[in-house]
Amino acid sequence: MNTEDKILDATIELLDNEGINGATTRKIASEAGVNEVTVFRKFKNKKRLLRAAKERGANQFLEELETLFDIDEVDDVETYLMTIWKNASKKIDKRINLIRISMEEVRGIPIEDKVFPKISRLIKQHLAEYFQKLIDKGIVKDIDPDAAAMTIFSIVFHITIYGKIYEHYPEETMEKNMEDSLKIFLHGILKT
Amino acid sequence: MNTEDKILDATIELLDNEGINGATTRKIASEAGVNEVTVFRKFKNKKRLLRAAKERGANQFLEELETLFDIDEVDDVETYLMTIWKNASKKIDKRINLIRISMEEVRGIPIEDKVFPKISRLIKQHLAEYFQKLIDKGIVKDIDPDAAAMTIFSIVFHITIYGKIYEHYPEETMEKNMEDSLKIFLHGILKT
DNA sequence: TATGCACGCAAGTACATACTTGCATCGATG
DNA sequence: CATCGATGCAAGTATGTACTTGCGTGCATA
Incomplete structure (x- = not known):
């Protein structure tokens, strides 16, 4: 699975399990098995990430x-x-x-x-x-x-x-x- | 109106107008015409305040x-x-x-x-x-x-x-x- | 082999926000 | 008048979090 998809799935997973306040960029990165920087490199900012997810x-x-x-x-x-x-x-x-x-x-x-x-x-x-x-x-x-x-x-x-x-x-x-x-x-x- | 009530009403007002993220203790205090410290003196912490409101x-x-x-x-x-x-x-x-x-x-x-x-x-x-x-x-x-x-x-x-x-x-x-x-x-x- | 791309890592910045502390003020009440 | 309780004010602490920067590394492809 490519990096974008891993991040998106991790985001959905976290939103599902911990709600909107549980989905911090750090947790998302960690859940996706990816560095936090990569999240921003892929999605620019959190708003866009959430929208995509x-x-x-x-x-x-x-x-x-x-x-x-x-x-x-x-x-x-x-x-x-x-x-x-x-x-x-x-x-x-x-x-x-x-x-x-x-x-x-x-x-x-x-x-x-x-x-x-x-x-x-x-x-x-x-x-x-x-x-x-x-x-x-x-x-x-x-x-x-x-x-x-x-x-x-x-x-x-x-x-x-x-x-x-x-x-x-x-x-x-x-x-x-x-x-x-x-x-x-x-x-x-x-x-x- | 006593201070507690002013604070509670301000909290409700803010929750109603700006949502949960709009209701910061600073805004609540300001809306209530009260010092931020007073909010904490009255309600101990934000969780209790929100619950009461x-x-x-x-x-x-x-x-x-x-x-x-x-x-x-x-x-x-x-x-x-x-x-x-x-x-x-x-x-x-x-x-x-x-x-x-x-x-x-x-x-x-x-x-x-x-x-x-x-x-x-x-x-x-x-x-x-x-x-x-x-x-x-x-x-x-x-x-x-x-x-x-x-x-x-x-x-x-x-x-x-x-x-x-x-x-x-x-x-x-x-x-x-x-x-x-x-x-x-x-x-x-x-x-x- | 060399170049470039994707990514990791460490460190740091900027900022908002909950919450604290110490002191001053003022008004009511004994 | 003296005391006390409620509040204001200024300043500060602690923390979480979005987002940045600079650099290194490994892999794939020309």
């Missing part, structure tokens, strides 16, 4: 998320959504701290660089397409698919991310929460 | 939120929830940065100090009680009121907080989003 991390995560939707779009909406949620939950678990960092990155960063909206847009778009298909098939009421996507995304987002970060709910609790909310949501959109 | 801020915010539920519990659920949401949205707007700071405070802070879960518990509890009443009245299906509370809270949370912080949606968009999601939710819980 976050972008790399976000793109890796986006690629992983894309695979969430590589499952059969069965007409049993509940099964489909629960499957996606469970898979997403696992992936989020692995990257939870990086996601947290991305949530913290808001101030002073231009919108096109923000990692989080990118991710949420990707997911909402996939979901909206799925709901559109179900509407066409007559399974789901004639509602705005974007609204449905946003609604279920809100629920999933809250239960997984927020639940993991703030409440540390055990897995069963989160699964039950998810099922309960999903039922309410499905009652709301399915034709009877 | 966040607690004060959170309690103020909690008090404000309590008033959200001081409205008539009309049986028109949509009107009731939309009213609460609009009022909450205004209050959140005023404190958006402080809320953001509270969201950032996670690492290394024991759970009982966390501001955010306090707030979410308060709101969910009120909502659950409200839904319980509606179930007793036969307006709402016989569902778990806690699940309903969590579900609608997730939606409201995402659309307001996340929407304000990350996406900067205009007010109309957020209102439309809220209405759309609310309709889906209501279809899910109301008896037909």
Whole structure:
């Protein structure tokens, strides 16, 4: 692996493990097995390094998320959504701290660089397409698919991310929460 | 106002305006119209100061939120929830940065100090009680009121907080989003 | 072999910031 | 009036951290 990549990976690793204040240039260099000077030679300054690292991390995560939707779009909406949620939950678990960092990155960063909206847009778009298909098939009421996507995304987002970060709910609790909310949501959109 | 309070208010103000990195002890002292030494004499060190300030801020915010539920519990659920949401949205707007700071405070802070879960518990509890009443009245299906509370809270949370912080949606968009999601939710819980 | 490039190493600079110390001042209260 | 507690003020310490400089070394390629 080339030096840039080693440094970037070390940065992501440190951000993930110790948060934004743990990622000093010294630690990054040491974690990457590289001299601190090299970090500056490669990335000029810390700001650029962090930007590059976050972008790399976000793109890796986006690629992983894309695979969430590589499952059969069965007409049993509940099964489909629960499957996606469970898979997403696992992936989020692995990257939870990086996601947290991305949530913290808001101030002073231009919108096109923000990692989080990118991710949420990707997911909402996939979901909206799925709901559109179900509407066409007559399974789901004639509602705005974007609204449905946003609604279920809100629920999933809250239960997984927020639940993991703030409440540390055990897995069963989160699964039950998810099922309960999903039922309410499905009652709301399915034709009877 | 006594010195402690002046310092605490200045801290909250600075956290709100400039974020966690903007709140240096020098700035805090200057904003409070007090000598920097006094800050340390009163609060021993910065960690304790921040803890005290966040607690004060959170309690103020909690008090404000309590008033959200001081409205008539009309049986028109949509009107009731939309009213609460609009009022909450205004209050959140005023404190958006402080809320953001509270969201950032996670690492290394024991759970009982966390501001955010306090707030979410308060709101969910009120909502659950409200839904319980509606179930007793036969307006709402016989569902778990806690699940309903969590579900609608997730939606409201995402659309307001996340929407304000990350996406900067205009007010109309957020209102439309809220209405759309609310309709889906209501279809899910109301008896037909 | 010679040149250049990537990198290590040691040392240092600049700066911000938390926190301390010693002394002076002033106002309230016994 | 005398004392004491709260505060200001000036100066300083300690530390962490981004970033720089100068030099040496080894490796690959012309």
